[in-house]
Amino acid sequence: MGLLDATAHAFALLFSGDAALWHIVWVSLKTSILGLLFATPPAVLLGYLIAMHRFPGRRVAVWLAQAALSLPTVLIGLLLYLLLSRRGPMGGLEWLFSQPGIVLGQMVIGLPVLLAFTLAAVQALDPRYAETALAHGASRWRVMTTVLHEARYGVMAAVISGFGRVISEVGCALMVGGNIEGQTRTITTAIALETSKGEFAQGIALGIVLVSIALLMNGALVLLQGEAHSAGARL
Amino acid sequence: MNATVNATVNLKPSAPLLSLRTLRKAYGERHLFDIERLDIEAGGAYVLTGANGTGKSTLLRMLGGLERCDGCQVELEGKRMPLYPYPTLLRRAVVYVHQHPIMFSTSVGHNIAYGLLARGMNGHAARPLVEEAMEWAGVAHLRHSDPARLSGGEKQRVALARARVLQPRLLLLDEPTANLDGAAREQVIKLIPTLLEQGRSVVMACHDRDLIGLPGVRRFKLRDGRLETR
Numbered sequence: 507m508g509l510l511d512a513t514a515h516a517f518a519l520l521f522s523g524d525a526a527l528w529h530i531v532w533v534s535l536k537t538s539i540l541g542l543l544f545a546t547p548p549a550v551l552l553g554y555l556i557a558m559h560r561f562p563g564r565r566v567a568v569w570l571a572q573a574a575l576s577l578p579t580v581l582i583g584l585l586l587y588l589l590l591s592r593r594g595p596m597g598g599l600e601w602l603f604s605q606p607g608i609v610l611g612q613m614v615i616g617l618p619v620l621l622a623f624t625l626a627a628v629q630a631l632d633p634r635y636a637e638t639a640l641a642h643g644a645s646r647w648r649v650m651t652t653v654l655h656e657a658r659y660g661v662m663a664a665v666i667s668g669f670g671r672v673i674s675e676v677g678c679a680l681m682v683g684g685n686i687e688g689q690t691r692t693i694t695t696a697i698a699l700e701t702s703k704g705e706f707a708q709g710i711a712l713g714i715v716l717v718s719i720a721l722l723m724n725g726a727l728v729l730l731q732g733e734a735h736s737a738g739a740r741l
Numbered sequence: 742m743n744a745t746v747n748a749t750v751n752l753k754p755s756a757p758l759l760s761l762r763t764l765r766k767a768y769g770e771r772h773l774f775d776i777e778r779l780d781i782e783a784g785g786a787y788v789l790t791g792a793n794g795t796g797k798s799t800l801l802r803m804l805g806g807l808e809r810c811d812g813c814q815v816e817l818e819g820k821r822m823p824l825y826p827y828p829t830l831l832r833r834a835v836v837y838v839h840q841h842p843i844m845f846s847t848s849v850g851h852n853i854a855y856g857l858l859a860r861g862m863n864g865h866a867a868r869p870l871v872e873e874a875m876e877w878a879g880v881a882h883l884r885h886s887d888p889a890r891l892s893g894g895e896k897q898r899v900a901l902a903r904a905r906v907l908q909p910r911l912l913l914l915d916e917p918t919a920n921l922d923g924a925a926r927e928q929v930i931k932l933i934p935t936l937l938e939q940g941r942s943v944v945m946a947c948h949d950r951d952l953i954g955l956p957g958v959r960r961f962k963l964r965d966g967r968l969e970t971r
Contacts, residue, residue: 639859655846
């Protein structure tokens, strides 16, 4: 099958409402969004705390957070595989080759992205925001919500970047999820499988979906950043 | 040359509001200041002068709980306590306003209500206080405005209203007229004496001759790490 034929077939699959294909998209979106939902609160909290406080080992914490960004997802997959396998310390959960296992993997992959970007966004914010909140009697919690509100464009960028990272990764989802049809097959694992079989149509169709999601998410980010820049231009 | 602004401080000093002891600040080997004692009377107005880099802002930030101060002691209305960690009692009594006040990216009205809401007051109860503060500062027409669009003078008046609405015992103003000129500066200078209502004390770090020369204002000068009283 040539590239043109495969592409035509891919569009036919997309617009015919192919159930298997859209189920794969659904599993990808569901696991990525859930993983991100679980990762966001602790990552944002940690990013904020590291950015706002001086403590022994802070530089090591920043270094580790940034280094974690470049951890290969396949290595995270291997570690989780060992943890979740029947003889592993988390084997009792029976999450290996299941959607909860993928969600856990997406959470672990997304957390450093969210943390590092939130840390950078809060660090870049004028310290007078926190000082003004404090000077007007805000509690620590209120200072945090005020600072995060002021750094919201950076935090949103963190969430969108985190989503981009988790939905596009293949190594962890393949190792922890097992690429089981109808259960743990995600967009990326399906593309890898179909390509290895020489069946390009579904791979191209899923690729189009993935690129569309990436374009939508980054379009939203550009819109948000545009709003932030125009607000800044008024200062 | 600064234009003369007619404003009078109605000075009615009474018992000391705050007595501070051993205010020391050093950056490594460099000693910024070493002040044995500083008394601030209730209803007193003070200006803190001194050359750039003598530590005026640092001292104000220390009094406002924004700067660490190891070993410093404070006595608030007879109760003695360390200045660091900053006591809750002081947090309720003292408000510090930056030289270039920062505005939260909400609205002018919300900025002024910020401290009231942060201290647990509900929006309904805060509304009349915020309205009164906006009227006082002459910014009522800006209540729904985006603070990012305000001029420097408007921001300073909003910041003063935001601090005043909390009815603090002591207001710390860091260069309240810095970078303001003309009508904006005069409007701010005219507001300063009215801040002393209800026995409130004000300490300002400044270089502005019109503020320094306001009748009834006492002067501290930081020189060579010591505080001189004028």
